[in-house]
Amino acid sequence: MGYDYAALCRDIEKLNEKYDMTDIFSIGKSVMGKDIYCIKTGNGKKRLFIGGAYHGLEYLTSLFLMRFIDRYIRLSSNGSDFFGFDTDSIYNAVTMFIVPMVNPDGVDIAVNGLDINNPYHRRLTETAGIHEFSHVWQANARGVDINHNFDADWKMTVPYPSPTKYGGKHPGSEPETRAVTGFIQKSGIDMLIAFHSQGGEIYYGFMEPDDMISLPVAKKLADISGYDLALPCGTASYGGCKDWFVKEFKKPGFTVEMGRGKNPLPENMIDDVFWDNAKIILCAANELMHSA
Numbered sequence: 676m677g678y679d680y681a682a683l684c685r686d687i688e689k690l691n692e693k694y695d696m697t698d699i700f701s702i703g704k705s706v707m708g709k710d711i712y713c714i715k716t717g718n719g720k721k722r723l724f725i726g727g728a729y730h731g732l733e734y735l736t737s738l739f740l741m742r743f744i745d746r747y748i749r750l751s752s753n754g755s756d757f758f759g760f761d762t763d764s765i766y767n768a769v770t771m772f773i774v775p776m777v778n779p780d781g782v783d784i785a786v787n788g789l790d791i792n793n794p795y796h797r798r799l800t801e802t803a804g805i806h807e808f809s810h811v812w813q814a815n816a817r818g819v820d821i822n823h824n825f826d827a828d829w830k831m832t833v834p835y836p837s838p839t840k841y842g843g844k845h846p847g848s849e850p851e852t853r854a855v856t857g858f859i860q861k862s863g864i865d866m867l868i869a870f871h872s873q874g875g876e877i878y879y880g881f882m883e884p885d886d887m888i889s890l891p892v893a894k895k896l897a898d899i900s901g902y903d904l905a906l907p908c909g910t911a912s913y914g915g916c917k918d919w920f921v922k923e924f925k926k927p928g929f930t931v932e933m934g935r936g937k938n939p940l941p942e943n944m945i946d947d948v949f950w951d952n953a954k955i956i957l958c959a960a961n962e963l964m965h966s967a
């Protein structure tokens with residue numbers, strides 16, 4: 676049980692039928708050929724990129740983002756407030772590009788396991804030495820950890836394909852990574868939020884504790900959500916999407932570790948995490964709206 680790619684596709688279809696305020700498109704394909712969907716909503720000049728499920732076990736982030744989009748569109752179309760944020764103004768000032776499942780193969784492997792007849796099964800059992808895939812799988816279908824595959828202080832700590840933390844042969848070696856970087860490079864993104872689970876923490880910037888581009892916003896996001904402000908150290912600090920974005924564009928970038936517990940966080944935790952994380956997105960969008 677878990678929010679897999681098929682569940683995401685069903686929700687995307689429903690969203691598409693329900694509202695004409697979204698534009699839904701694919702930014703590229705996964706190793707196994709699944710479309711990596713992006714949902715665009717809003718009319719503003721400022722552009723906010725939001726990604727989820729970079730890691731297989733973290734599919735609660737995808738479910739959260741789909742629920743968030745639904746409620747955000749509903750409230751902004753009524754001109755209603757959302758935690759005191761003026762959704763109508765945000766909608767007209769900020770365009771959101773939301774990629775709810777960056778790593779759809781990883782999610783499916785974590786949720787459903789890998790059939791013994793799947794060609795990737797043999798490859799991964801040989802290279803990663805793994806026989807039981809569900810409940811451990813964070814990487815993509817080639818055993819590369821997408822959030823260690825971005826070009827930002829990339830290094831090889833795990834030397835071979837693995838359920839987690841193998842950064843690939845070189846930065847950007849994986850199609851999921853290139854789908855995200857390619858899209859961001861051509862889209863003029865002004866701010867980025869990458870959702871992971873778990874820990875109840877917000878990481879900001881890249882390698883600089885006093886990063887005055889990300890830190891002031893990060894403090895507000897921590898305040899409004901009750902999450903801890905954190906600086907990455909050790910293996911969490913290289914090759915991530917947010918790291919690459921901040922390094923490349925010198926713009927604010929955040930990693931949010933949603934919820935507290937053990938991955939995979941159960942789907943019924945969605946109501947617990949929804950409000951804190953919805954506030955994080957709205958607060959970030961509101962800051963972006965008021966930025967120069």
Ligand SMILES: [Zn+2]
Pocket residue numbers: 729730733822871872
């Ligand atoms: Zn993660």
